[in-house]
Amino acid sequence: MTSICRFFTRRPPSLILFSRPSPSPHLKNKPPKPHPAQQYPLKFSPMPKKVLVIGGGIVGVSTAYYLSHHESNPSVTLIEASSIACGASGKAGGLLALDWHGNDTASLARLSYQLHASLAEQFNGRERWGYRELTTLEISCTQGKTPTRDVAGVPDWLREGVISKVGNLGTTQSTAQVHPRKFCEAIVQESKDLEVIIGHVSKIIHHDDKRAKGVEVELDDGTKTIEADVIVVAIGPWTTRLLPNIPVSTQRAHSITIATQTPVSPHALFTNIKLKNGNVVTPEIYPRLNEIYACGDVDKLAPLPKFARDVLVDEGRCRQIIKNISVVSELLEKGEITAMQACYLPYSEIGPGPSIGWVPGMRNVAVATGHSCWGICNAPGTGKVLSELICEGRISSANIQTLDPGRYTR
Numbered sequence: 230m231t232s233i234c235r236f237f238t239r240r241p242p243s244l245i246l247f248s249r250p251s252p253s254p255h256l257k258n259k260p261p262k263p264h265p266a267q268q269y270p271l272k273f274s275p276m277p278k279k280v281l282v283i284g285g286g287i288v289g290v291s292t293a294y295y296l297s298h299h300e301s302n303p304s305v306t307l308i309e310a311s312s313i314a315c316g317a318s319g320k321a322g323g324l325l326a327l328d329w330h331g332n333d334t335a336s337l338a339r340l341s342y343q344l345h346a347s348l349a350e351q352f353n354g355r356e357r358w359g360y361r362e363l364t365t366l367e368i369s370c371t372q373g374k375t376p377t378r379d380v381a382g383v384p385d386w387l388r389e390g391v392i393s394k395v396g397n398l399g400t401t402q403s404t405a406q407v408h409p410r411k412f413c414e415a416i417v418q419e420s421k422d423l424e425v426i427i428g429h430v431s432k433i434i435h436h437d438d439k440r441a442k443g444v445e446v447e448l449d450d451g452t453k454t455i456e457a458d459v460i461v462v463a464i465g466p467w468t469t470r471l472l473p474n475i476p477v478s479t480q481r482a483h484s485i486t487i488a489t490q491t492p493v494s495p496h497a498l499f500t501n502i503k504l505k506n507g508n509v510v511t512p513e514i515y516p517r518l519n520e521i522y523a524c525g526d527v528d529k530l531a532p533l534p535k536f537a538r539d540v541l542v543d544e545g546r547c548r549q550i551i552k553n554i555s556v557v558s559e560l561l562e563k564g565e566i567t568a569m570q571a572c573y574l575p576y577s578e579i580g581p582g583p584s585i586g587w588v589p590g591m592r593n594v595a596v597a598t599g600h601s602c603w604g605i606c607n608a609p610g611t612g613k614v615l616s617e618l619i620c621e622g623r624i625s626s627a628n629i630q631t632l633d634p635g636r637y638t639r
């Protein structure tokens with residue numbers, strides 16, 4: 230059985246971020262299967278000298294990183310409207326899972342999981358962005374009810390005598406974590422000769438109906454045109470504003486962080502909490518090196534603003550997350566709240582999986598979007614395969630055939 234995120238469904242039930250993952254036994258601990266390289270006719274000649282990446286979320290920065298290190302040495306410019314990782318990529322939990330993915334993204338996820346590990350190794354990610362392996366548990370409890378017998382395996386930072394059931398969802402071989410914002414910032418720093426522009430891309434400028442010439446960017450001091458051989462659109466929830474034929478929808482999600490004085494054990498928790506009023510809530514809890522992160526449900530109550538920095542935060546929703554997680558931990562009830570935040574998830578209207586590749590009908594515009602609740606996990610692989618597609622005309626590191634944006638054309 231594979232796990233799919235609720236955001237892959239067209240009408241998400243919307244009470245939790247992830248459906249309960251059941252790692253597929255047939256995938257576990259096996260090396261990736263070799264697969265034939267995906268051939269794509271090169272759409273331009275010679276190799277692109279200048280590539281523009283739009284969007285400074287994790288998908289955009291990972292793409293810029295792998296392009297900047299490609300042996301063909303293209304000049305790479307990243308254009309971000311607010312600041313690096315100011316949307317979901319800076320406000321996500323940061324869980325990485327090796328084998329919780331369906332067929333369409335299994336290959337991409339394995340590649341990404343390996344790339345996360347090797348980037349952490351190469352650039353000291355354990356210290357710089359909190360990369361570490363995790364044990365992932367599912368815990369259940371009923372508020373105000375003491376379980377009849379003790380349950381083994383409960384992390385010591387949870388309340389005693391409250392948890393009625395513990396299940397293992399992932400081991401340190403199959404789940405890990407990063408601090409997503411710190412990862413993005415470090416990856417920008419480690420990109421080779423990357424130019425970063427803070428500006429809002431208002432439109433793609435076309436040469437003719439099949440080829441783009443560049444983009445129009447709104448900067449603090451006016452509007453400018455930037456030309457390029459290839460353009461990559463990696464703007465997550467905002468995709469349709471530049472590419473109306475790639476159907477990506479979005480939902481808002483709130484999260485909080487709580488400071489911790491002493492490190493807590495590396496256990497990610499998927500909870501099932503039955504409240505006194507009979508409601509069941511399912512916040513997810515991710516302890517980091519010096520804080521604990523938790524996120525709650527999703528909503529469509531506020532429209533997506535033009536800028537990620539202007540997302541409306543409903544403090545009441547954040548306080549509800551804290552109230553809910555306080556049922557399982559005193560540390561979470563009494564700790565200092567360091568962030569109450571919200572952001573928007575990008576999800577494909579027609580699933581499954583994100584949309585990665587050339588935009589249908591365009592010769593030199595690529596897109597990478599709709600990663601829903603797996604963007605942190607799958608971004609490095611996305612960046613890597615896009616750099617291959619753009620610089621070599623073929624994808625050899627992962628099989629993403631079913632993620633071709635052509636399947637979405639409307």
Ligand SMILES: Cc1cc2nc3c(=O)[nH]c(=O)nc-3n(C[C@H](O)[C@H](O)[C@H](O)COP(=O)(O)OP(=O)(O)OC[C@H]3O[C@@H](n4cnc5c(N)ncnc54)[C@H](O)[C@@H]3O)c2cc1C
Nearest residue numbers: 284286288310316318321322323324430465603604605606
């Ligand atoms: C609460 C929550 C928890 C999550 N937890 C996890 C997790 O544990 N593991 C996991 O793998 N995933 C997780 N995710 C999902 C993950 O955060 C997203 O899939 C991922 O961040 C999407 O990245 P992105 O780069 O596509 O989009 P974004 O992060 O939204 O970045 C898009 C960027 O484009 C910029 N932009 C938009 N329009 C323009 C324009 N016109 N010009 C220039 N720039 C523009 C924006 O300012 C923004 O910075 C979580 C998401 C949420 C909301």
